[in-house]
Amino acid sequence: MTYRLIQLAPGAYDLLLNSEVIGSVVKSGYRSTNTTWTAELLEDLPRRKRPAPFIEIEHSFLTLEDLCGWLGSPQVKSNFGRSPVGRGA
Known part of the structure; x- marks a missing residue:
């Protein structure tokens, strides 16, 4: 995914x-x-239909870098000309 x-x-x-x-x-x-x-x-899907790694409808993290790591290092498109995520994330 x-x-x-x-x-x-x-x-x-x-x-x-x-x-x-x-x-x-x-x-x-x-x-x-x-x-x-x-x-x-956006949708309150049954647990078995939620995309990985979602177990719950929402998950919280201390940093955007931690959240991105959990999602598998997604591409981040910034509207401000620079990435808000550190290069190591």
């Missing part, structure tokens, strides 16, 4: 699977401390 993230605004992304929007990724909290990145599916 190939995931991609398309940035909509700072801290907000569409989550695509095989070119179809299936969810979103959003940042909540302030500055570099007290932030959470959440990947959430």
Whole structure:
């Protein structure tokens, strides 16, 4: 499965699977401390029909890099001319 993230605004992304929007990724909290990145599916699918690695409808992470690692290092398209994800993610 190939995931991609398309940035909509700072801290907000569409989550695509095989070119179809299936969810979103959003940042909540302030500055570099007290932030959470959440990947959430648009549909409340039964557990057996959720795309891997989703076990729940939403999963939260401390960093965007951790979230991207969990998704298998998706391509991230930034609307600001630079990638928001570190090169190691």
